[in-house]
Amino acid sequence: MASLPVDPRQPDAAYLHFWRERHLCTLTTLRRDGTPHVVPVGVTYDPEAGLARIITGGATAKAAHVRAAGPDGARVAVCQVDGRRWATLEGLARVSTDP
Secondary structure, three states: OOOOOOOOOOOOHHHHHHHHOOOEEEEEEEOOOOOEEEEEEOOEEEOOOOEEEOOOOOOOHHHHHHHHOOOOOEEEEEEEEEOOEEEEEEEEEOOOOOO
């Protein structure tokens, strides 16, 4: 796995392999007061689409934090860790009700 920043739309093979493995993930959203809210989540990563997807219920705090940011999306980070290896994706999140 690369120790330098990786282009999330064009990851190298080791980075992509790491995200295709099942590991503990966390999602960090920001509360209205700016403090971080970190929760465990499951993530799928689609580099071709430039998306990381998290399935959650609409009544969760993480969904509320994202919706509160408005239509442009909320700044978030999703991190996957396995011992001394980890990878973090940062970007804008939006809540979608599409199946």
